[in-house]
Amino acid sequence: NGMLLSAIHTEKxxxxxxLVMVSDAIPAGAKLC
Structure with missing residues (x-):
């Protein structure tokens, strides 16, 4: 995720x-697990 975030930071x-999609995917994945 760190590499993706740094690539994303290039385009504000x-x-x-x-970031919103990633933050939403984290809790969603945690709930699935």
């Missing part, structure tokens, strides 16, 4: 959208 416009 999509940074927030990607």
């Amino acid at each position: 416009g999509e940074e927030k959208l990607n």
Whole structure:
């Protein structure tokens, strides 16, 4: 995730959208597990 985040940080416009999707995927995956 660190490498993806650094790549996402390059584009501030999509940074927030990607971070939101990632943050949503983390709790979702935790719930599934």
